[in-house]
Amino acid sequence: MKTYEDLANIIFPDIDETIEDLEKKYPPRNCKGEVTRFAPSPTGFLHTGSLFTSLVSKKVAESSDGVFYLRLEDTDQKREVVGAKETLVSGLKTFGVTPDEGFDIPHEHGEYGPYLQSNRRNIYRIVLKELVKRGDVYPCFCSSDDLNKLREFQERNKMVPGYYGEFAKCRNLTVDEAISRIENGEPYVLRFKSHGDHENKIECEDLIRGRISISENDLDVVVLKSDGLPTYHFAHVVDDHFMRTTIVIRGEEWISSLPLHVEMFKRLNFPLVKYAHLPLIMKMDNGKKRKFSKRKDPEANVSYFLENGYPPVSLIVYLMTIVNSNFEEWLVGRNVLDFNEFKFSFSKMSLDGALFDLKKLDYYSKEVIASFDIDTLFNNVKKYAEQYDTDLNELINRDETYFKSILNIERDGPHPRKDYAKYKDIYPSIRFFYRDQYEEIVRDSGIAFNPKFEKTLIHEILLESTSLYSCLDETSWFEGLKEIASKHSFAKDTKTFKANPSDYLGHVGDVAEMLRITFTGSRRSPNLYQTLHILGEDEMNSRIAFIASTLLK
């Protein structure tokens, strides 16, 4: 007659260490703050929702003088994607949600590692060995086929599906039988023997939701898969205990497995961590709310924002508006770039999923871009262009100083221009500054002067305007423009014109438009005077001559 101890030794012949040893190896931290973590699995890109979760985790640690670490949950090799680890690490860095400790490339850092779950195999096996000894974990030889049949049977009979109670066949196997099947080479998994009863309710405390009452877990879940790696549930309990996490911050989708986790903590005699379950970020789809989807929503991938040239802080600021409801009010009257000084609190967190609002992102992104000083802006744009925007990059490389002066139009003063929500918007609106591009614009879309005015008149005004270049400042330049306008029977300002429209051909605005179209090929452009001086006198004259010649054809 064999014992659980024999079983444990057969399953884990190489394990000598105990939970006790692990407790000594990973002692409680001497850190007064909260210990939080971000624990993604390397199955693809950095998800916008994950960024949100990690942002909150980072904020909580930061505001309590604690630790925020990164742990990679790579226990599902089938889903693992090459390069995903790097993407995750670099993603966090570019968004400024940098961990204090944990997984990193090339080397992880911290005293509580390894921070890559596949390297923690032995830790799980040590804990598991003890659980087998205690009879809390048992081998299960059911095939996925058996499991499917069980499930179908349960569904047919309208029973709760799952491996539990009387349906948990392998839980009642004798130790002798289990041992002989293992020795026969039969594949098996390890399951946790639940003591729970579905009829009993337990109360769980959630930092955001308060008390949640849920039925006890009664499922004998798999804790060790046949490939020797643990499942999420088990790894979560072991890792967050030995890495000394104090608050587990994760998505709302985990609430339903909370009873299982609570039961495991109890049976392991580990003090229960605190939990905070975050609302999911949602998306409107055909009038229905649903959670962000990897496949359907490009914005679910954080790189969407990078590719479009949103400054990373813009996304973070936007996410902050969802994180805490009082953030926006706090921000009023402050510089957006000071967003980091905001104090996070769980109580100001909403309970239901927010719809992702691109328009609001754009609004804050304009604020962010307008708040950058010109050098920062220039460097950011340059980096963006190098990576994602070849057209823009080509223009920048022609002459950086020239490009910088374009970027800097109307950025001084109390109300800097806010025309870009993302760097992708830059190229189409500034390319007219470059001669070849300008000619392309004129060729492709033509020159559309207001047909109200005679071509000869436009021609005359254009030629006269060349003398204005020497004006020393914008005021005198504009005065000069008014003189020209007035000379040709245009009102000097809109008001005068509106008072007696029949007395005039038009107003200065019409005259300015002629110049604007001539220089930029468009009726809309940034400040004309500054534009003119960036182009330079020669270029101005050349463009006037170019357009003027077409007028007299």
Add this chain to the structure above:
RNA sequence: GGCCCGUUGGAGAAGAGGCUUAACUCAUAUCCCUUUCAAGGAUACAUUCAUGGGUUCGAAUCCCGUACGGGUCACCA
């Protein structure tokens, strides 16, 4: 379907029994400013808090039911 969580304007939301004529931000609309645009300024936009009932002198706020939305039921996390 079982279980869990949630429900205040188009969106994010404040609100903890009387101070709410429901804050603040985005969006939208109109007006002002203005040589165009981007801004900036002003105003408007929920007679009502999913719904039905209850508790109370008094409810968006407390209780119960209903509806709706979301999540979850894997050897995925």
